Amino acid sequence: MNDIIRTQNLCKHYKETIALDNVSLHIPRGAIYGLIGNNGAGKTTLMRILSNLQSPSSGTVVKSENIKIGAIIETPALYPTLSAKGNLKYQLKICGCPSKEVKSKIAELLELVHLKDTRKLVMNYSLGMRQRLALAMALVGNPQFLILDEPLNGLDPEGIKDVRAIIAKLNEEYGVTIMISSHILSELQKVANHYGFLKNGVLIQEFSSSEIADTDLETFYFKNFL
Numbered sequence: 001m002n003d004i005i006r007t008q009n010l011c012k013h014y015k016e017t018i019a020l021d022n023v024s025l026h027i028p029r030g031a032i033y034g035l036i037g038n039n040g041a042g043k044t045t046l047m048r049i050l051s052n053l054q055s056p057s058s059g060t061v062v063k064s065e066n067i068k069i070g071a072i073i074e075t076p077a078l079y080p081t082l083s084a085k086g087n088l089k090y091q092l093k094i095c096g097c098p099s100k101e102v103k104s105k106i107a108e109l110l111e112l113v114h115l116k117d118t119r120k121l122v123m124n125y126s127l128g129m130r131q132r133l134a135l136a137m138a139l140v141g142n143p144q145f146l147i148l149d150e151p152l153n154g155l156d157p158e159g160i161k162d163v164r165a166i167i168a169k170l171n172e173e174y175g176v177t178i179m180i181s182s183h184i185l186s187e188l189q190k191v192a193n194h195y196g197f198l199k200n201g202v203l204i205q206e207f208s209s210s211e212i213a214d215t216d217l218e219t220f221y222f223k224n225f226l
């Protein structure tokens, strides 16, 4: 199938709250898919379901065969009393990486996410460093599909630029399909090429950047979200 993942009529209810309401989305293989929605729109719920961390109330998720999924959702799970290398070593062992490959894999991952100060303990990391390490941790299992829930939140402009560049590199050079969420369209426009707009649990529209001009995309966003 051309979509790496799609959903059919996905619904999620929390008692009386409808977090997702009949969501049918399509993420083409190779895309960088920007998921836009205000607070409480259902972005995290949708991403948790796509990552198998949670079940829908109804509806289905259709994944292309044997895809491996990596995800950073809400607070990344890092070991605060270890260094970046220590975190990666632990994760690689859990994932069954052969001992003789661990060192080179750690070097490759640190290089990929532009993380240099590797002796510091993670508890002393800045938000930007944590975000980069979380990305490296999510890449340990060589996922073909990476889900990133608001990875630019709280980063300074340089951090945003850097994480965007890493995302673009993962997509272009490593062929990873990426889903990335944000409240703000302009944060994603420099990197995404497909968009899904989620409003009050409803996927109101999907666009590919090849079928809509930037200015029309912005008009749609301002009309529906501001």
Ligand SMILES: Nc1ncnc2c1ncn2[C@@H]1O[C@H](COP(=O)(O)OP(=O)(O)OP(=O)(O)O)[C@@H](O)[C@H]1O
Pocket: 014, 017, 018, 019, 037, 038, 039, 040, 041, 042, 043, 044, 045, 046
């Ligand atoms: N575990 C839960 N129990 C009850 N309600 C929940 C739970 N998780 C989410 N919700 C509700 O579901 C709706 C969607 O929440 P969700 O966190 O998925 O939205 P979001 O778009 O990620 O929001 P934000 O941008 O603020 O993180 C909200 O009304 C939220 O209060």
